[in-house]
Amino acid sequence: xxxxxxxxxxxxxxxxxxSLTCAVSGGxxxxxxxxxxxxxxxxxxxxxxxxxxHSGNTNYNPSLKxxxxxxxxxxKNQFSLTLTSVTAADTAVxxxxxxxxxxxxxxxxxxxxxxxx
Amino acid sequence: xxxxxxPPSASASLGASVKLTCTLSSGHNMYSIAWHRQQPEKAxxxxxxxxxxxxxxxGDGIPDRFSGSSSGAERYLTISSLQxxxxxxxxxxxxxxxxxVFGGGTKLTVL
Numbered sequence: 178x179x180x181x182x183x184x185x186x187x188x189x190x191x192x193x194x195x196s197l198t199c200a201v202s203g204g205x206x207x208x209x210x211x212x213x214x215x216x217x218x219x220x221x222x223x224x225x226x227x228x229x230x231h232s233g234n235t236n237y238n239p240s241l242k243x244x245x246x247x248x249x250x251x252x253k254n255q256f257s258l259t260l261t262s263v264t265a266a267d268t269a270v271x272x273x274x275x276x277x278x279x280x281x282x283x284x285x286x287x288x289x290x291x292x293x294x
Numbered sequence: 295x296x297x298x299x300x301p302p303s304a305s306a307s308l309g310a311s312v313k314l315t316c317t318l319s320s321g322h323n324m325y326s327i328a329w330h331r332q333q334p335e336k337a338x339x340x341x342x343x344x345x346x347x348x349x350x351x352x353g354d355g356i357p358d359r360f361s362g363s364s365s366g367a368e369r370y371l372t373i374s375s376l377q378x379x380x381x382x383x384x385x386x387x388x389x390x391x392x393x394x395v396f397g398g399g400t401k402l403t404v405l
Binding site for chain 2: 213215222223224225228236238272276279280281282283284285286287
């Protein structure tokens with residue numbers, strides 16, 4: 178059974194860089210799925226950030242203000258997210274997820290990232 | 295522009311049924327969506343994929359109490375025999391091309 182587990186620092190300084198990793202276990206990241214990051218600001222709804230396919234193709238949410246990069250490491254069976262120049266508005270719970278034909282069908286447990294000095 | 299609209303809240307009694315609604319924006323009547331449930335302080339959980347013709351496929355372990363249906367631009371999630379742990383936020387989600395869209399969510403209260 179495939180499972181997803183996020184990891185990364187819980188606190189990032191304003192204007193700093195937020196880096197998160199999602200480890201995929203029980204299955205291969207080189208499957209036909211896409212792999213995605215979604216975030217949820219406190220008390221708010223879900224916001225799609227970006228997604229990546231093992232072929233290297235990527236898609237990004239054009240409405241995001243902070244520069245975003247998603248990457249994938251086949252050797253470690255994991256994918257990562259990097260946001261630069263973060264602000265307090267980037268404070269959120271970040272979820273990684275598996276996407277099958279556009280449909281989010283598996284979620285990680287989430288990790289809270291706070292942007293504060 | 296593809297938008298999903300959900301009422302912010304709904305309520306129903308323990309043991310009863312409730313039908314939650316997700317509305318697709320004009321011109322997108324036949325789009326498929328997915329339903330997700332987010333219990334308090336937990337990650338979302340995938341419930342089902344729901345097509346425009348009403349056919350649906352549920353995620354692993356999702357009980358028969360959960361079903362989906364469609365009518366025009368409306369997508370529905372029906373939960374029968376409501377239990378206390380059905381009290382949660384329910385999100386619909388769709389996609390077109392390289393874009394993913396979430397509805398604003400409906401907070402379901404079980405009375």
